Amino acid sequence: MRGKTVRSLVQFFKSDLGIRFIAEGAVRSSAFIITPLLSWSLGASVFGGYLQIMSLSFAFVPLVSAGLGFTVIRQLAGQRNDTKAPQLLAISIGIISTLCVLLATVLGLLADNIVSYFALSMFEDSSWLVWTIPVLAWIFATEALVGEYLRAQIKARASLYVQIASFGLHMAGLGGVLWLYELSLETALLSIAISKLVIIGFVLCPVFLRLQGNDKQRSTPLSLKTVLGGLPFMLAGLAEWAANLGDRLIVGRFLGAEAVAHYGAGIMMLSVIAALGAPVWWMLFPTVAKHIKNQNLKACQDAIKHYTMLFAELAFPVLALVVLTANPAISLLLNSPAENMTVVVLIAGCAIITSQITTGWEYYLVTISSGKRLMTATVTCSLVGFAVAWHFAPEWGLIGVTFGMLSGKLGLGLFYAISANRNGFGGAVWRTKHLALLCVVNAISVSITYAGVHYFSYSTSTIGQIVIPALIFLSLYGTGRYLLKLADRHSSI
Numbered sequence: 001m002r003g004k005t006v007r008s009l010v011q012f013f014k015s016d017l018g019i020r021f022i023a024e025g026a027v028r029s030s031a032f033i034i035t036p037l038l039s040w041s042l043g044a045s046v047f048g049g050y051l052q053i054m055s056l057s058f059a060f061v062p063l064v065s066a067g068l069g070f071t072v073i074r075q076l077a078g079q080r081n082d083t084k085a086p087q088l089l090a091i092s093i094g095i096i097s098t099l100c101v102l103l104a105t106v107l108g109l110l111a112d113n114i115v116s117y118f119a120l121s122m123f124e125d126s127s128w129l130v131w132t133i134p135v136l137a138w139i140f141a142t143e144a145l146v147g148e149y150l151r152a153q154i155k156a157r158a159s160l161y162v163q164i165a166s167f168g169l170h171m172a173g174l175g176g177v178l179w180l181y182e183l184s185l186e187t188a189l190l191s192i193a194i195s196k197l198v199i200i201g202f203v204l205c206p207v208f209l210r211l212q213g214n215d216k217q218r219s220t221p222l223s224l225k226t227v228l229g230g231l232p233f234m235l236a237g238l239a240e241w242a243a244n245l246g247d248r249l250i251v252g253r254f255l256g257a258e259a260v261a262h263y264g265a266g267i268m269m270l271s272v273i274a275a276l277g278a279p280v281w282w283m284l285f286p287t288v289a290k291h292i293k294n295q296n297l298k299a300c301q302d303a304i305k306h307y308t309m310l311f312a313e314l315a316f317p318v319l320a321l322v323v324l325t326a327n328p329a330i331s332l333l334l335n336s337p338a339e340n341m342t343v344v345v346l347i348a349g350c351a352i353i354t355s356q357i358t359t360g361w362e363y364y365l366v367t368i369s370s371g372k373r374l375m376t377a378t379v380t381c382s383l384v385g386f387a388v389a390w391h392f393a394p395e396w397g398l399i400g401v402t403f404g405m406l407s408g409k410l411g412l413g414l415f416y417a418i419s420a421n422r423n424g425f426g427g428a429v430w431r432t433k434h435l436a437l438l439c440v441v442n443a444i445s446v447s448i449t450y451a452g453v454h455y456f457s458y459s460t461s462t463i464g465q466i467v468i469p470a471l472i473f474l475s476l477y478g479t480g481r482y483l484l485k486l487a488d489r490h491s492s493i
Contacts, residue, residue: 023160026167028275031268033171034188036333039261041183044336048257050185051264053129055248057136062237064099064134065141068092086207089149093204096141104134132189139196146203162199169195236375239382243408246386247401254393262338263398265330266345269322270352276314277356280307285363292367297424304360308430311356316442317477319349321470324449328465347402354409360429361416368423377419381412441480449473 038047108130147162173191177183247267252260284307291300322329326345330338365374385408392400421427449472460468 023163025275026164028271030167030170031271032333034174035265035268036335037174037183038185038188039265039334039336042185044261044334045257046185047334048252048260048264050188051248051260052252052257053133053185053189054136055245057133058140058245059238059241059249060103060133060137061141061144062234062241064096064103064137065145065234065237066095066099067234067237068095068145089145089204089207092145093142096138096145100134100138100141103137104131107133128186136189136193139193139200142200143196146200149207150203162203165202166196166199169198235379239379242386243382243405247389247405250386250389250393250401250404251398255397258336259398261334261336262330262341263344263401265333265338266322266326266341267348268333269326269329270319270345270349272318272322273315273349273352274356276318277311277359280311280314281356281359281363283307284360288360288363289367292364297426300364301425301427304364304429305431308357308360309434311359312430312435312438315353315356316438317474319353320442320446320473320477322349324446324453324469324473325466328462332462332466341398344398344402347399347406351402351406351409354406354413357430358413358416361413361420361425364420364425365416365423373419377412377415381408381415384408384411437484441477441484445473445476445480448476 034050035047038050111130143166150162170192173195174183174188177187177191181187248260248264251263284304287303287307288300291297291303323342323346326341327338330341362374385404385406387404388407389401389404392403394400396403417428420429449469452472453469
């Protein structure tokens with residue numbers, strides 16, 4: 001029995017889904033290593049500065065990438081040995097590099113304003129931001145472009161290996177910094193930059209060797225129409241940044257660097273929910289596309305409901321655990337006392353759950369339509385959520401920021417639901433009775449755990465304040481789910 005289980009696990013992790021699961025885990029786990037490393041070594045405020053610099057760098061990625069990952073590289077979709085591929089990739093990287101030089105020039109004129117506008121005042125000399133942010137933006141944009149290039153040429157597994165290797169090199173780089181040098185904000189940023197540059201160089205070497213081998217062939221220029229075709233994707237990328245990372249800059253602007261650290265640690269803990277969803281949705285999309293192509297709407301609905309409930313079974317207890325342990329866990333991660341983060345984490349978690357659980361409607365709409373209205377709705381709702389967070393942050397603090405985040409996700413989820421049902425989906429993407437019972441069991445388990453822990457007001461270590469509520473909740477939740485399954489079994493007899 002044990003041998004069969006081991007073989008099944010080995011077989012799973014050798015599959016595309018297993019590799020995807022490992023890659024997603026690697027990407028997400030890096031934050032759980034960097035957060036305590038920087039916070040305990042340099043302080044929560046410096047870690048807050050690190051989060052803002054990363055957020056600023058990602059903010060410029062849609063601008064410097066110009067949507068090329070969608071418009072140029074995807075021209076090569078499904079073509080393993082297209083001789084145009086290296087030329088198009090080289091030209092795309094050239095465009096990104098030119099835009100990054102322009103970005104550095106603009107930042108050189110605005111560096112002092114950027115430092116004063118956001119909570120980056122811990123940096124006495126702002127000149128290094130002029131080249132740090134454009135360089136990071138170039139690295140992130142080129143890395144994404146290379147990933148699109150590999151996927152377009154039916155090398156999805158290779159793109160996953162690249163993610164895993166990037167994580168491994170980044171961790172090795174941090175280990176080298178700790179061993180040979182003193183850890184600082186600069187060396188932490190340098191380690192991530194070098195690790196990604198090594199991976200990018202490794203992937204691009206054979207590409208450019210092919211390019212030199214084909215230099216006698218006529219080059220493939222990019223048409224103006226092709227480049228301009230990326231502008232909508234550039235706008236969508238900015239909206240995605242505003243929805244997913246822009247809140248860090250809002251927090252820094254109004255509440256300071258330490259608040260960014262607390263908020264970022266809370267969102268990082270909640271990112272486990274998105275990590276659980278990624279492999280599920282990765283399996284769902286091709287299934288939806290297949291059923292729509294075969295005009296089998298019933299099978300499509302059943303598949304969407306199955307995967308949505310699979311996600312819900314995993315995500316709801318994780319959200320409950322994060323909410324119950326938010327304050328001590330954030331305090332432990334940052335080595336800085338965190339208070340009143342429970343409501344903040346709850347609202348942010350509801351926003352993430354909303355975004356994830358409406359994915360079935362989104363995939364249905366993407367499959368049956370051109371996507372223009374979908375992109376418009378995404379951009380609009382993301383920017384509205386960003387504006388609401390900006391408006392309420394000064395008065396409501398972190399709760400105002402998460403309220404803006406939730407409003408944007410709810411608006412987009414409502415659009416998905418209405419549009420999908422108008423286009424023939426019919427009903428919800430979940431099994432309503434099952435989801436309601438799941439929520440009830442989850443809520444009761446959380447309430448009893450929270451009340452019990454606070455009623456007895458036990459005194460223990462920070463780790464104890466995390467472990468004890470987690471064990472109580474898991475016991476209650478597991479008992480509740482067992483009783484529900486027992487009741488379902490008896491009712492079906």
